[in-house]
Amino acid sequence: MRRPVVLAAIALLVAAGAWMLVTGLLRWSGQPVAEAPPETPAPAPAPAAGERRIKATLYFISEDGMSLVGTQRDVPFGESVLEQARHIVEAQIGPAPEPLASAVPPGTTLRDVFLTDRGDAFVDLSAEARTGHTGGALDELFTVYAIVDALTVNLPAITRVQILVDGREVDTLAGHVDLRHPLQKNLEWVRTDKDEP
């Protein structure tokens, strides 16, 4: 009884993965391209890569401090999923548009992003992500899910995200949110009503 369920689930996952890969590539490149695995960069001609920009949804803390708010921001175009992921995280940990506040402690920088074939992204942040944190559980959830959601929402090829600090796995950023595993997209912390600034 369980075997068929498992097989069906695997088949479904593979299909969903393939679909997400395709739509993901379409979305970040902004034009129809042939299916390509993340390690093979899309054959986009790309003028000066620095000049092309795409729209991405980034997440910042609302005015009342009680939720994240998704907002469209311009980020530099990336030639590959990996490069695009770096641009998105860099924009995400950067300053927030008024009147929102950044969910990532000030001074935090991106050390690197790694991708696995399974769609897991590892985001390596500098030590400020821990040392500069307010220490609140809610703020910690916002820090973590701003990054997790920015990647998984904008790049469907990425399904899970694990945050590292200074190149190492960490238990938590501020003593609450379990960071020992890659985390999935979770829009629970994002306010959904019509409140885009």
Add this chain to the structure above:
Amino acid sequence: MNGRRLRAHAAAAAVLVIVAAGPLLGAQTPPTGAPYTVFSREGRRPLPARVIGGQEMFALDDLVRLFDLVVREDALAGGLTVTAGTQTIVLTPGQGLASVGGRLISLPAAPMREGRTWFVPVDFVNRALGPALGTRLELRKPSRLLLVGEIRVPRVAGSVESLGALVRLRLDVSPATPHVVSQDGSRLLVRFEADSLDAILPASTSPDVIRAVRPGEDASIVVDLGPRFSSFRASDAPADRGAGRIVIDVMAETTPAPPTPEPAVDPPPLLDLTPAGGLRTVVIDAGHGGEEEGARGPDGTLEKDVTLGVARRLKGALESRLGMRVILTRDSDQTVGLDERAAVANNNKADLFISLHANASVRPSATGAEVFYLSLADYGDQGERAARGESERLPVFGGGARDIEVILWEMAQARYIEESAVFAQLVETALRARVPMSPRAIQQAPFRVLVGANMPAVLVEMGFITNPDQERQLASDTFQTSFVQALVDGIVRYRDARSGAPAGSAASASARPGGPGGRPPR
């Protein structure tokens, strides 16, 4: 405590009037199979229920018609897929679980089939269907009601008491509902801003002053006055758990009316000697400590000091008032690892684990307490497998294969999610009665300190230490005492619900999880 005693009292002495429909409120009703009344903006419709294998069930076909669902049977996997609006609910025969848009919820029984008809436990409606449809579906088993959408049917429980020259009518209204009390000749009218009432009204003990208390038209209650009526005075008092209390003092003639005492709200009993009901050991975790200071307030108050202060008080209260064994994960300013904290609870075979914290926000205005329990969704497949208690067939030494449970010890909490949710809900309602709550009062999150706990576990954020007002509160004796009292209330309610305490007292607590306010979000 108060409301409970009152309800038991009312149930015993009451003439029963349930305006909407149904039998006795208050008792933990066994499954009856009597039909429910579906009450929505569109009107009322009956919904038959059946008892199968000791469980009350609805026919899935009836729900399909009522809520416009699409049901697909998956012949290959043997599952049932219910499409509700844009969300999908997956049911698996033989499993008391449903996946709602990928989120796992538990059901008291597995879906069952009779001939061509599928039956689902009645709780499917509020636990799975409501969240999937994004609509409030409130199931009131005692009064056989299913409330759909923003329909207001407050519960009203009344009692009449003779106090010398005055007769006091108390109406406990849950949730608190705006109302007007007016006199209309020889009767008093209590009109509620609601669609209907779910009321148990008392018989009068002084018919010469109050002849009867009965339901009126729409959402109102009529108090028929007796020949000795001279005047009345109505006042409102907040009651426990977001409920309201209307106190109507009716003065009798001839005797000069004595000064009306303030509506008495009994103080909570100092000593509760009911048996511990299976709750023997509680582990309290004072968040952070030592080098790990946690959050810091604008005036320098440290989270680690506040949590230790409240933990010590709570330990004292639980030991002296409930006779429980209480262990603190730290009793001084020391650094304790997150794994060690859950390990203290596991090694002591604790029945409950409560982690105390103070919140912090980049926004100084953020305020209020929050209760968290673990979310499994964030752990992906691993969490879902752990929740299902799935075993795997593995080869064993010496040949052959055996079903072996492969739940990681690290995910011990997975089996207690449902109980933790119940406990979190009870703590949240108890807190709400005494301290300011955040708009996100009850939530699920992948918290490291909870995931390894092998018992029901919650994490309580007592307030925002980054808010200057709350910082002062958190450090104050008054606030800490109220907070501890609220936690004790929550623990007592959980104990009562868990031990199947006597009808009157258990009903209020055990009715909660599926009751008003619905399921905790997410």
